[in-house]
Each structure stands twice: as C-alpha cells, then as structure tokens.
Amino acid sequence: MRVISRMGMAAATMQEIAKEAGVAKGTIYLYFRDRDELVEKTLETVTAKLHESVDAALQTDQPFEQKLRAVIAAKLQFFSAHREFFRLYLSMRMPEGNPQQQRRQKRTCQPQYRAWIEQMAGVMREAMDSGEIRRSDPFRLALFLVEGSTAVVLERITEDASPPEAEDVDLIVETILGGISLRRQKRSAH
Amino acid sequence: MRVISRMGMAAATMQEIAKEAGVAKGTIYLYFRDRDELVEKTLETVTAKLHESVDAALQTDQPFEQKLRAVIAAKLQFFSAHREFFRLYLSMRMPEGNPQQQRRQKRTCQPQYRAWIEQMAGVMREAMDSGEIRRSDPFRLALFLVEGSTAVVLERITEDASPPEAEDVDLIVETILGGISLRRQKRSAH
Amino acid sequence: MRVISRMGMAAATMQEIAKEAGVAKGTIYLYFRDRDELVEKTLETVTAKLHESVDAALQTDQPFEQKLRAVIAAKLQFFSAHREFFRLYLSMRMPEGNPQQQRRQKRTCQPQYRAWIEQMAGVMREAMDSGEIRRSDPFRLALFLVEGSTAVVLERITEDASPPEAEDVDLIVETILGGISLRRQKRSAH
Amino acid sequence: MRVISRMGMAAATMQEIAKEAGVAKGTIYLYFRDRDELVEKTLETVTAKLHESVDAALQTDQPFEQKLRAVIAAKLQFFSAHREFFRLYLSMRMPEGNPQQQRRQKRTCQPQYRAWIEQMAGVMREAMDSGEIRRSDPFRLALFLVEGSTAVVLERITEDASPPEAEDVDLIVETILGGISLRRQKRSAH
DNA sequence: CATGAATGAGAATTCATTCAT
C-alpha cells in the first residue's frame, strides 16, 4: 500500500514493493499470482479499512445531522491518519492502463466505490423518508457530497498547515445541510 | 489526448499514440522533445479548452445564481462532448510516477488546476462581498463545489443513460445555493 | 570534416553535418551515396591535404637531416593550422564500427596511412643507402618516428600553451638523429 | 573488452556485448548502471592490467638502459598476449562521441593515460639527473617514446608474421638511446 | 518457504535514408 500510494498504480515496481516489505522479489509471487492481483488486493484492503472506519459512524441510531457529521469526520480522520491511502482511493474511481488491465480493475474497484456511494445514498434516502431533508436523487446527492468532501480532504493532505478538523467538518456539513434541510425553510423538492 | 485519456498518463505508450495519430513513432519526436513534454503539453491543451469554455460563462455580468448555473452547465456540456478529456482533467490533481516525473507533473499540472479553483473562489468571494451568499472560506467552498460537480459529470459519463443535462445542473445549483444563499433565511456566517 | 573531427567518426550525425554545411539533410545525398561514402571521402581529403603539405618538404634535394626537419616541421604546422583534421588522421589507423564498416574503412583508410608511412620509409632507405644513417628496418623506423612525432603534435594541440614550434621540431630531430644516451658509443648497424 | 576492442567504443552495442558474454541484455544492467559506466570500467580495467605489467619492469633498481628495455619488452609482450586491449588503449587518448560523452571520457581516460606517460617521464627525469641521458623535456620525450613504440606494437599486431619480439625491442631501444645518424657527434644538452 | 540472479519482451529514443514538393 505504501509503495503504490507513493508511486501511483502504474509506476509502482515489484522491486520497490519487495524492498519496502523487506522480502525478496520472488517471495511476493508466493502470495500473489502476479502484479495485477497484488494491486487489486491492495485496493480492496484500503477500501475495507475506510469502510470499517465509516461504518461505525453510520450504524448508530442518531438524527441525520449527527450521522452526516460523524461520517465526514470519520473520513477526514481516516485520511489524516493514513495519507498514503488517499491516492489509492482516488485510483479506484477510474481505471488505468491497457484495456485488459482496465477491465480487471473495473471489475474489482468500481463495485467497491459504488458500494460506498450506495451506502451514503441509503442514508440520504432514509433522511428523505423521515422528512429530515428534501427529496432529490439520493445517489446523485451522495456522489456530490462524497466527492466534494474528498476534495477538501485532498486539500488538507496537500497543504502545509490545515485548520482544525472540526472547522472543515463544519464547513461541509453547514453547506450541504443548509441546502437540503427542510427545517431551514426551503423550496420543496421538484 | 485520446490515447492518454484511454490508457492513463502513465500507461500511454508512444507506439499507441503514434498509431492513433496515424504517423510513425519517430515523427512524434519532431514535435515533442520527449514523452514527458508530450504529456505535459497535452494536459495544458485540455485545460485550456475547458477554461475557454467556462470563461465565457463567467465573463458576463449576471447575478451569482445565473453565473453558477452557467458554469456548471458549461462543465457538463464540455465533458459530455469530450468525454476523453475527463480522465486527463482528473490526472491533473495528483501526480503519478517516480519522484522526478512527479516533480515535473506537479510543476505544470497543479498550477493549472489551482488556477481553475482560484477562479471559482474569486466568483465566490465576489458573491460574498455583494451579500449574495454567506461568508465562509471561499477556496474550500470552490473546491467542494467543483469536485462535487465533477463527480456528477463522471457519473453521467460512466452511466448508460443519463437524465437531461438541465436536471443535473438544477440538482447541483439548488443544493449548493440552498446551503449558502442568505436570501433563503439562513444562519449567518460563523 | 569539421563535424567528424569534433564528434568522432561514429558519433557524427548527418543532421549535424548538414547544419554545419548550411544545407538540408537530403542535399547531402545528392553528393554522397550514403554516410559511409561521405566519411570515406572525407578521410581521403584530409590525407590528401596532409600529403600535399609534406610532399613539398620531401621533393627537394637536400641532405637527410634537412629533409627530416622539414617533414616534421610541415607536420607540426599543418596540424597547428588544422587542428580539426588531427582526429581524422588518428581514425585512419584503426577501423571502427561493425565488421562491414571496418572492412570498408580498412580498404580505403589503411592504404592511405601505409602510403604515408612508406613514403617516410623510402626517405629512410635512401639515407641508409647514402650512408647518412645506420641500417635498420626502414619501415619500423618510419613508424616509430611518425607516431612519436604525432604524439607530440597531439600534445601541442591539447595543451594550453605550447613552446615554439622550432623547439619541438628540434627535440624530435635531435632525439631521433643523435639518441638520448650520453654514455654509449655509436654502435654500427647489426 | 573483446567487443569494445572489435567494434570501437562508440559502435559496440549492448546486444553484442551480451551475446559475447553469453548472458541476456538485461543481465548487464545488474552489473553496470548504464552503457557509459560499462565502457568506463572496461577502459579502467585494461589500463590497470597494462600498468601492472609495466610497473614490475620499473620497480627494479637497474640502470636506465635495462629499465627501458624491460618496459618496452613488457609492453610488446602485453599487447601480443592481449591484442584485443590495444584498441581500447588507443581510445584513451582522444575522446569520442557527443560533448557529454566526451567530457565523461576525458575525466576518466585521459588522467589514466597521462599518469602512464608521467611515470615514463619520471624515469626519464631520473636518468637525466643521474647523467645517464642528456637533458631535454622529459614529458615530451616520454610521449615520443611511448607513442613511437606503440606504433610498432600496432604494426606487430596487424601484420601477418612479425619478427621476434627481441628484435623490435632492440630496434626501439637502440634508436632512442643512440639515435640513427652515423655522421653527427653527440651534442651536449642545450 | 525464501531468495535473487537471470531473463527477455517491451518501452523510449535516435538517426540514416527516402521522397513528394
């Protein structure tokens, strides 16, 4: 994970991975059929770790605003603690490489990404059903929220000195809630 | 552009590019010093095309809501018409490859991306100054908006049948405006 | 000649030669069948120029010592005035490149070089016959003299500030004629 | 060494070297960073071997004539046994290739060559100090001797049937020590 | 199980040569 994060999926070499892992090149092939499988499994692992971290925030039975705040906070914390995973997370969205690699990557990565968006969409749908937020396409909404907040995470990772986590969580939650909450006197959904 | 879009920056080969261009490998080197320069120039070209398209929307002297709607619409239209550019646009954000390539990529691509975000941030700042939207960090806000809408663009490109453009523009504009407009009776800025 | 001198026979490119000649690459092929012929003809030209310069010194009917001095002086002067030819002159001795190139080079260059040595050997033989110098293998002697003095020429070309030409001519002529030993009596030839 | 000797420094290809070494192309890169390093190291090795062989002749405490004879003999024997090294030895004198390669070659090869000439010049200087040979520029003298004898070595390598080594050693030593003129008296040093 | 030297297919790049203008 560290090497692929540092070099990118396409530029990471088996030699570098072996060195970082403290084993010989050949040893890797005892655990992965080939390079493709290694990359695939690595992406899966990263996603699993993120999900684990976010799931906790979603499982509790709180009102929508608290849930949203918890999810955004979990995401910010996760990537602050594991910056190296972020690049992998980004790679999942769009496959790279020759058509064959792309097909393979698409098969494994995209479902993982979509599952993660679907989960958020589910939370949105619940909140719409319970009247906490106004109706619109929950999947589109989830996409917008997830990627918008991802951009802020990326900025936090890239910039030299970031404001406290709470401040960015606030910005995101306020922005998105102010727009979708019915309580704050809004237009109804189309 | 087509080959880099299809294969990704790191996996695009000179051979494939030459084949797609209908020239011999050597011919490319009459126009670009080396592969790095080709990739760099290609990214610049793509960004320029996008900016051109969006600038038109920003230059007019309209209220914020119209401007925002025009920008989002321009972006959706641009990438609908030129799907192949989208992946290049995504690549601009995070450099790939070995440290040397990363330094080069960072030098050329990141400034282009930041310029684009800064432009949006400028529009946000103006709207805050004129009292059209509530105060918050305009750069963070621009990031959130740009990337959130990018996700919707990506989805439109990926999915088989998308709703009409106007519908997605509406969703985005309503969501973001509802959250930041002062007119719609909101909390004041922190 | 200038380009081959500067880059060496193997590294000189048609592009560089055309640029230096102020013509287009294609034009060269109107005057030479291919690169090999160009190199070959160039070496011939250089040798011809050197011979021309040295022949004058040999044609006159003077005693051996004066002839020798004149030849060495002509060589030093020639290469001082045309440093660039020197490297070509060196290349003539030993063919480079793949076997085919070597065969071709051997065919044209070596005879030229040998003719030049033979001419010196002829002068030596004459002087042996007239009793001016002691008998030994005239070809070996010519080789020794020609290459020994070539080394001094090379040094003069390479070093920053050389002594006056006359001084180096003296050194060479004195050494070859009188030897360097203070102790030993002249032996007669074996 | 064999391939560079046969083809010349500039024309030797990695493919040919690998074939001659009985390994795959890639294997070479496990032992040398790149082609330049391979050539550089090869030249160093050759020079080291020659020096080793000649040093033995110089270390002993004999009169000048014996030393000289020993050095010339060592040189003749070395190149008779290792013809392939000779071309490499010649390459050391004048760099080839593009300016960058030339700079690199100059840095490694020329010092080696000069060290070798300097060593001979040192022997000359000693003999001048002890009154064994007459005074003149010891470096020039060393150049003249070394290159003159190199020419004879080259001839021996090139020609089909050479006279016995001792004969050529004699020719060189007699010529340099006693000169070739029958008429002239020894002049004293300038 | 682990190793790492060796492999060779494949990528980037160069340059002599051709040929339509």
Next chain:
DNA sequence: AATGAATGAATTCTCATTCAT
C-alpha cells in the same frame, strides 16, 4: 537542385516473472 517532414530499424534501458539453489 534543394528541401525537410516522415519513416522505421536499431539501440538503450526497464521491469515483471521465473527457477535453481
């Protein structure tokens, strides 16, 4: 005659993968 854009074979170098130890 001259041009120089285009070509593609040849060359250097990389790296995933294998296999004898």
